[in-house]
Every structure is written in structure tokens, then in C-alpha cells.
Amino acid sequence: MFLIILIILTSSILGWFAYVQNYSKPIETAYNSQDHVLIAPPEQNPTPKAQIQAAEILPKVFLNKAPFTVQAPTANWNDKMYAEGCEEASMLMAAEYFSGNTESMLNTSYALEKIKELAEWEQEKFGYHLDINAEKMAITLKEYLGLNAEIIHSMTEDHMKSELLKNRLIIWIVNGQELNNPNFRTPGPPFHVLLIKGYDSEGFVTNDPGTRKGMNYPYTYETLFNAGGDWDHTINAVNKGSKTAIVVWKN
Numbered sequence: 600m601f602l603i604i605l606i607i608l609t610s611s612i613l614g615w616f617a618y619v620q621n622y623s624k625p626i627e628t629a630y631n632s633q634d635h636v637l638i639a640p641p642e643q644n645p646t647p648k649a650q651i652q653a654a655e656i657l658p659k660v661f662l663n664k665a666p667f668t669v670q671a672p673t674a675n676w677n678d679k680m681y682a683e684g685c686e687e688a689s690m691l692m693a694a695e696y697f698s699g700n701t702e703s704m705l706n707t708s709y710a711l712e713k714i715k716e717l718a719e720w721e722q723e724k725f726g727y728h729l730d731i732n733a734e735k736m737a738i739t740l741k742e743y744l745g746l747n748a749e750i751i752h753s754m755t756e757d758h759m760k761s762e763l764l765k766n767r768l769i770i771w772i773v774n775g776q777e778l779n780n781p782n783f784r785t786p787g788p789p790f791h792v793l794l795i796k797g798y799d800s801e802g803f804v805t806n807d808p809g810t811r812k813g814m815n816y817p818y819t820y821e822t823l824f825n826a827g828g829d830w831d832h833t834i835n836a837v838n839k840g841s842k843t844a845i846v847v848w849k850n
Contacts, residue, residue, distance in 0.1 A: 673711060827844070829843035
């Protein structure tokens with residue numbers, strides 16, 4: 600009888616230990632017990648790392664000191680080559696900046712001659728020089744001025760700023776009448792080109808060759824974007840469905 604009781608007691612004790620071992624294990628969770636860090640579930644729509652970094656590092660104010668010239672350097676607005684020379688003036692300002700010119704304004708006689716030379720090269724290359732579009736400007740920048748040029752459509756505000764911070768300039772194509780610049784002759788140019796060289800808390804800083812008061816002329820991003828487009832010879836107007844910019848730099 601004593602042996603039977605001993606066997607029963609031993610079985611009961613062993614069963615109890617097995618129960619404790621099986622049911623005292625921790626419940627598995629999204630928890631890393633090695634470093635004691637709770638593992639969060641993956642974000643459904645993660646913000647790209649590049650966007651986060653750009654937002655964190657963009658300074659509030661930045662300016663590339665590109666020299667300025669008005670497109671009609673001697674106020675010769677009755678000469679069509681200069682009255683419609685905003686493309687050539689904008690490209691010239693970019694070229695002078697990348698050549699190392701540190702003057703705030705280009706010499707009048709020098710600008711007059713260089714704008715003429717650009718127009719004559721375009722005339723020989725394309726068969727015309729008035730109202731050339733982004734494609735033709737990019738060719739001129741590369742082949743005649745020896746610069747790098749990339750056509751970009753619908754640039755965001757942050758994208759523009761990031762390009763400027765790389766020591767690049769932006770040539771912007773617009774319907775000038777929609778810039779509402781009070782210094783333009785009324786109603787303003789239906790086709791216009793300007794150079795963007797920096798930004799501040801209010802918007803972008805430009806060299807606008809359409810007025811002698813165009814050095815460091817400010818425009819908001821909304822104004823530039825809403826007026827933006829590219830010249831379309833098939834409709835003889837700025838096609839605002841194609842928001843077009845040319846990013847310019849030199850290696």
C-alpha cells in the first residue's frame with residue numbers, strides 16, 4: 600500500500616512541474632528581448648528619406664550672385680532684337696556667372712554686343728532668333744556657351760531651391776503679362792524669359808531682364824508657376840500646359 604501511495608504522489612509532482620513549465624512562458628509580442636526596443640509596425644505611407652533630409656537642410660535664404668543686364672542695355676526698346684531679347688539676356692547672365700564674373704551689373708556696351716552675338720548665332724543655327732523655346736535655348740546654352748542645361752517640367756518649390764543650392768541657375772519661361780510686374784510696358788510681354796538665382800522667405804529672387812529695375816526682382820513661387828509655360832510656335836503663344844524650366848550649371 601505504501602508503494603502505491605508513493606507512486607501516485609510522484610506522478611502528481613511531475614505533472615505539476617510540467618504544467619508550470621508550459622504555461623509560465625512569456626506571450627510572444629512584437630518585442631525584441633535582446634535590446635528591449637519595441638518594434639513598431641511598418642509605416643503604411645512612409646515619407647521618402649530624401650524629402651525629410653531636404654526639408655531639414657534647406658536654408659531659409661540663399662543667393663547666387665549672377666550679374667544683371669536689362670535686355671535693352673541702352674534702352675533701345677524700338678530695336679526688335681533687344682525688345683525681344685529676354686532669352687539671350689537670361690542666357691548671357693547665366694554664362695557670365697559661370698565664367699566667374701563677380702560684378703553686380705554687366706557693362707552696357709559688353710551686354711549690347713553679347714546679346715547681338717547670341718541672336719546672330721541662333722539665326723544661323725535655327726533660322727530665326729525671336730521667341731525661341733526651351734529646346735532651342737538648351738541647345739544654345741550647350742553648344743554656343745559651353746554650359747550644361749537640363750529641361751525640367753513642373754518643378755516644385757523645393758526642387759527649385761535644391762537646384763539653386765547646388766550652385767546652379769534656373770531659366771524660367773513665362774507669359775510675362777501674368778507676372779503683373781508694374782515696371783513692364785503695359786500690358787507686358789506675352790512671351791518672357793528670366794533668370795532665377797536665389798530665394799528667401801517670400802519667394803524667389805530673379806534677374807528679370809524685362810526692366811532696368813529687374814536686378815534681384817522678387818516673385819512668389821505661385822506667380823512664377825502660374826505664369827509658366829513654354830513657347831509654342833503652332834499657337835504662337837506660351838503653352839501654359841507645359842511648365843518648363845532650364846536648369847543651368849557648369850562642371
